[in-house]
Structure formats: structure tokens, C-alpha cells
Amino acid sequence: MIAQEVKRISGQDVELCYQCGECVSSCQAAGIGGFNPMAMMHMVQLGMEEVVEGRVFETCLHCYLCSVRCPQGLSFPEVATALSNIWTRRHGPDRIERAFLSQIREKGFVNPVRVALAASGLPSAWMLGRGLRLAKHAFESGRVNPRLLQEVRRIVRE
Amino acid sequence: MSGSEPQLDVQLEVNYYPGCTGRTTERSYVETALMVLRDLGVEAKLREDLPCCGTLEAELADISIQRGLVSIISREAGEVVTGCSGCYSNIIRGGGRARHLLEFLVREVGLDRIRARVKRRLGIRVAPYYGCQALRPATLAIDDPEDPRIFEDLLSAIGAQPVDFDMKSKCCGGPLSLRRPDAAREMAARVVDSAKRGGAQVVATMCNLCHFMLDFNTSSLPIVHFTQLMAYAFGHEYGELGFEESFNPLPKELLSGDGR
Numbered sequence A: 001m002i003a004q005e006v007k008r009i010s011g012q013d014v015e016l017c018y019q020c021g022e023c024v025s026s027c028q029a030a031g032i033g034g035f036n037p038m039a040m041m042h043m044v045q046l047g048m049e050e051v052v053e054g055r056v057f058e059t060c061l062h063c064y065l066c067s068v069r070c071p072q073g074l075s076f077p078e079v080a081t082a083l084s085n086i087w088t089r090r091h092g093p094d095r096i097e098r099a100f101l102s103q104i105r106e107k108g109f110v111n112p113v114r115v116a117l118a119a120s121g122l123p124s125a126w127m128l129g130r131g132l133r134l135a136k137h138a139f140e141s142g143r144v145n146p147r148l149l150q151e152v153r154r155i156v157r158e
Numbered sequence B: 001m002s003g004s005e006p007q008l009d010v011q012l013e014v015n016y017y018p019g020c021t022g023r024t025t026e027r028s029y030v031e032t033a034l035m036v037l038r039d040l041g042v043e044a045k046l047r048e049d050l051p052c053c054g055t056l057e058a059e060l061a062d063i064s065i066q067r068g069l070v071s072i073i074s075r076e077a078g079e080v081v082t083g084c085s086g087c088y089s090n091i092i093r094g095g096g097r098a099r100h101l102l103e104f105l106v107r108e109v110g111l112d113r114i115r116a117r118v119k120r121r122l123g124i125r126v127a128p129y130y131g132c133q134a135l136r137p138a139t140l141a142i143d144d145p146e147d148p149r150i151f152e153d154l155l156s157a158i159g160a161q162p163v164d165f166d167m168k169s170k171c172c173g174g175p176l177s178l179r180r181p182d183a184a185r186e187m188a189a190r191v192v193d194s195a196k197r198g199g200a201q202v203v204a205t206m207c208n209l210c211h212f213m214l215d216f217n218t219s220s221l222p223i224v225h226f227t228q229l230m231a232y233a234f235g236h237e238y239g240e241l242g243f244e245e246s247f248n249p250l251p252k253e254l255l256s257g258d259g260r
């Protein structure tokens, strides 16, 4: 059951949502690729699989504006995180999560230029124009303590 | 909390957490943050030895990764001070302890001590861009989650003129910059347009990612880290502050407006 799984991961009880629309009317991302937090709350209540498989949750900015306005004290971004965790458990990290996690595993730190390259593929539009000026940062590998890096690798596996 | 008298004798020590972009694209933020802290008598240790907080992406993959990374940071450093709102939020939401640099400066160091250190008043109209991550969720808000004043208070203390604008506590688009680049760019542009309509001559940010998003994706106003303005007000030379690293550098002429 998706609702129970969401609750277990995030502590959010989606059954409390009574579809008032405060979240979607507060939301800067509403409408982008069909994104609608209120509708997704309903889909989770109804246990509709596509709320996980459709990955529309990934459009949430995690700006938490809806969370300070929801009359029921719910936090949609935490529901989005839970849905994302469920998707990742089924399919493994998506392309962008993978780009971040492999950076963290490798150096203990995220090089934003390398992440952008890994996530969008080469040659990426991101690296043209202004991006070229950022190329010099691609060689920064950070100074994370090697002992801590070992520990990071135990947390961020494979 | 600050008293009414500047207490220049109080010695504070902090662990400064730079954030990953603080070692690359936003290095001048970290450098000027350390300058400002030092000027105010705070001994700040730069903790580049600590690992990444995980960013939103680790949390999206598996919240236990976020918790695990944050637990390393907490165990090694206890409470950290960071200028990156993203790290600030991640560390707190992941179960660790963090203070946002801006909040630390205003509430711990205090506005009186800051005012006492000002050598030249800036006299420019600045849009204080808060972004989201240090204002919400409510449990970690450094001020009112929707109508904050703390950044304005700091800017006034260094002699700049804060302007109000609609997008000041809305999102820069950062979290979507790789998933939906077009939507993200549009959000960044909306922030700067709104600041411009509010009459700002420059946008000041208080987050590594916000700065990157506004600076990389727009070109109608100078974009600065708030610590660059502070360091200039404290008397540091324009050339030491890394303004030129920005795609939208603050022209020196703007700063000499009301110098004294």
C-alpha cells in the first residue's frame, strides 16, 4: 500500500488531506509537466501506482511553501521524497541521483561541473557558452578526510 | 543575542561548512564569509575535511543516505555554521545541527557589533534574496517563513538600502536545474525581474545554489553574495572580494555612490 509506505518513510499521513487546494495554489511548480501536489495527495490516498511510476513527484522544488500553509499540517515535499525513495527502491537511482551519488562515493564531495556533465551527457548545452567558463572547476576534487571518505563509501554503496 | 552595546571582547569559535559549490563555483562566498567572520572577531575553522551533506538528491534516492552523511558531519564537528541554505536545511532535516551564516551574524554576533565595524556605507539599493531553504520548513526557519526581515536588517546595518520584491522568499529553480532546465531558468529569471521591478541595483543572495542559479541564468542585474557587500563595507578592497568571478559582476562605480 503506497499510503502506508509513504507514512513509514516520511511520517506523513496523507489520509489527513481533505483536498482544500492550499498547496497547489501556493505552488510555484504547479502545472509544470502536469505537477499538482493536491492531486498527487489524492492519488496516494487511492493507492494509484502511477503516482510512483509516473515520476511527476520529481518536479517538486522542495521549497516547503505548501508545508507552512497546509491547514492539516501536511508536508507535500516529504511525501514527494517518500515516493522518490519508493521508486528508487524498485528501479535503482535515476540518472541524476546516480550522478550525485557517484561523485559523493568517489571524492566525498560533489563537483557541480562534473555532476552537470554526468547528468546531462556530453556535450551538454549546459557546458556551452557560460558553462565553458566553469570548466576549470572540473578538476577540483575536494579535501575530504580519507578516513571519513571510507565511511562515506559504506553509506553510499555500489 | 546582541545587547545594546557592541561586545568586541567576546570571542566566538565556529566550524564553517563550505558546501560543495563553496569549493568550486562559489569560492568567493566562502572566502568573503571567512573574512567577515574574522573581522567580527569570530574564529572560523574551514571544514573542508567534512563530506558532502548529501544534497536533496541523496535524500530523494534514500533518506537513510542523507541521515548517514549528516551523522558523520555531526559527530566530527558538532554544530556547523554554513552560508549554504541547502546544506543548512539538509543537515538539520537529516538530524544534525547547523546555523545559517546570516542568522549567526545577526543574532549571535549582533547588529551592533556589525554596525561598529562598518568603515564605509554602501548607499546602494539591494534586493535581499532569501530563497527557500533557510525559511522553510517552519522547524528550521531563521525568520518568518513567508515574510522575513532579518536580511533587510543586516543590509541596513551596513548602510545599504534594502528593497522589497515579490519573489524574495520564492524558489530560484535550483532543484530543477538538471531535471527541467528550461523551467529552472525561467524561475531564476523571474526572481531577478522581480528584484528589478522593485528598484534594486543589485541582488544579494545568501545561498550557494541561489547565487549560482541567478548568476548563471540571468543577465539584467549584478548578483552578489551578501558577504561580499559586508566585506566591502568593512573596508576591504574591491579587488579582494571576487566580484569578477561572477557572470554579473557588481561594477565598482555602483559601490562608490555614498562612500565616506
Ligand code: SF4
Residues within 6 Å of the ligand: A016, A017, A018, A019, A020, A021, A022, A023, A024, A037, A038, A041, A066, A069, A070, A071, A072, A073, A074, A076
Ligand atoms: S494543503 Fe494540505 S489538506 Fe489542502 S490539499 Fe494540500 S495537502 Fe491536502
Ligand code: SF4
Residues within 6 Å of the ligand: A023, A026, A027, A028, A029, A030, A037, A059, A060, A061, A062, A063, A064, A065, A066, A067, A076, A077
Ligand atoms: S514544496 Fe513542492 S509542492 Fe510544495 S509548494 Fe514547493 S514545489 Fe510546490
